[in-house]
Amino acid sequence: MKKRVFIKSGCIALCAVFLTGCAGFKGLDNPYVFSERTALYQSSAVSGKSEPFAHDLCIVSEDTSSKDGAVTAEAAAVFDLTDKKVLFAKNPFERLYPASITKTMTALIALKYGNLTDEVTVTGDAVITEAGASLCGIKPGDKLTMEQLLYGLMLPSGNDAGAAIATHIAGGIDQFSQMMNEEAGKIGATGTHFLNPHGLNDENHYTTAYDLYLIFNEALKYPEFRKIIATTEYTTTYQDGAGSPVNATWKGTNWYMTGERQMPEGLTVLGGKTGTTKAAGSCLIMGSSDSSQREYVTVVLKAPNHAGLYDNMTNILNKIVE
Structure with a gap:
């Protein structure tokens, strides 16, 4: 069984090294300076290695910052994972609310520090009462594997699954959030x-x-x-607190995978994560591949609505094949 690792270096120290602080930040109108962020990634060496931190990452510079009137979302970007190129970037460093795209980091932490076969007993932390919150329907006392919870997290975007994962991995929401921020710092996500x-x-x-x-x-x-x-629908059975079986079917929310929108010709969706709140607007990050098996990551943040989200995403996906 894997050890649960708790990284000791703090978010404040990491963020100080990476030019901007986490503590005390209030506004969302403080984007990075392109020249500073680019210089940071090109010059920061990986510990014990001579190559720059970003030797295998896509780097945004002034030259790759783009304007396109058809992209109406607050921020959007296209990253070519194969050639490590940025094909499009609009406000890539603007701090915005991510809504349920947050769950990508939750899944990353669970996969890195947990075990898929772990049996997780749901606690009261999973009781989410906020109006409109997406849930997979688990209740305190239910017993699921970590693998089941990850499907409940990523397909129906279960906020309750996220809380259950956090409590199992770290002992509580606050402790898990600290792990998320430490992990973000480790991979260079210093605006998070x-x-x-x-x-x-x-x-x-x-x-x-x-x-x-x-x-x-x-x-x-x-x-x-x-x-x-990559899964559009997942059916599973877990136990409730009394030991009785609970049958569940969870469906994904990505319109490219449900057939409500078509991918541009020549591209195949690998999967991704949607997110929507009133403050965040409609958001989506996803992976795709072309006929040569080249892979891309595309992201749209703060589109006005669901239809506008997929209009924006299709517009930036077209930049891959144009």
Whole structure:
């Protein structure tokens, strides 16, 4: 069984090294300076290695910052994972609310520090009462595996599944949020600060389009993550607190996978994560591949509505094949 690792270096120290602080941030109108962020990634060496931190990452510079009137979302970007190129970037470093895209980091932490076969007993932390919150329907006392919870987290976007994962991995929501921020710092997502594992709104819970690429790119290294996000429907059985079986079917919310929108010709969706709150607007990050098996990550943040979200996503996906 894997050890649960709790990284000791703090978010404040990491963020100080990476040019900007986590503590005390209030506004969401403080984007990174392109030249500073680019210089940071090109010059920061990995510990014990000579190559720059970003030798295998896509780097945004002034030259790759783009304007396109058809992209109406607040932020959007296209990353070519194969050639390590940025094909499009609009406000990539602007701090925005991520809504349920937060769950990509929750899944990453669970896969990195947990075990898929762990039996998780749901606690009271999983009781989410906020109006409109998406749930997979688990209750205190239910027993599920970590693998089942990850499907409940990523397909129906269960905030209750996120809380159950957080409590199992770290002992509580606050402790797990600290792990999320430490992990973000480790992979260079220095414009990110998380306060919960699910993305329910808080003014101090924010990230950037570029940081979400870093998080999603890291999660794609795990085959189980790829399997989960590629699933459109998942049926399972777990036990309630009395030991009785509970049957559940969870469905994904990505319109490209449900058939409500078509991918541009020549592209195939690998999967991704949606997110919606009043403050965050409609959001989506996802992976795709072309006929040559080249892979891409695309992200749209703060589109006005669901239809507008997929209009924006299709517009930036077209930049891959145009």
